[in-house]
Amino acid sequence: MNSGRCHCQSVKFSFKTNENSFSFICHCNDCNKINGGGHLTALTVKLEDFSSSGKLSIYSYPGGSGENINSHFCPKCGTPIYASLKAHPEVIVLRANAIDDSSDFKPQKSLYPEQAHSWDITTIIQK
Ligand SMILES: [Zn+2]
Ligand SMILES: [Zn+2]
Known part of the structure; x- marks a missing residue:
């Protein structure tokens, strides 16, 4: 899990994770709409x-x-590649969908599960 590309392969990227990388699924209405599906899957990566x-x-x-x-x-x-926040310029939110080999991607948490579509079955039960 260290490289990725968009569907048409015009955009390519490489990255590395660290112990502070946070992997999540977001079910908020914005993520549902923008992703054309039931949720967003992403992880945080340091911009550097x-x-x-x-x-x-x-x-x-x-x-x-x-x-x-x-x-x-x-x-x-x-293809969505990543998101950034002005308040946290040192970190990006990388979309798991764009990663070449995401087999070791393990979401740690579901965000906004109360906004999840009833037909989306990925909600992680929070411990
Ligand atoms: Zn593309
Ligand atoms: Zn969201």
Whole structure:
């Protein structure tokens, strides 16, 4: 789990995780809508541990805290690659969908499970 690309392969990236990387599933209404599915799957990566090639477009929208979330995606195929927050410029939220081999991706928590669609079965029971 250290490289990835968008669907059309215009955007490629590499990254490394560390002990503070947080893996999660988000069921909030914004993530459901933007991802065209039941949830977002993502993990946090330090910006300095991430590099990409290829053009990315940015879509900004107000997140739950009122802080703008910047979604970085491939302008050609639309694959979401990562999100960034102005309040936490040192960290990005990398989309697990774009990782080449995500077999060792293990979400630690479900966020906003109360907003999950009833047909989405991925909600993790919080311990
Ligand atoms: Zn693409
Ligand atoms: Zn969300």
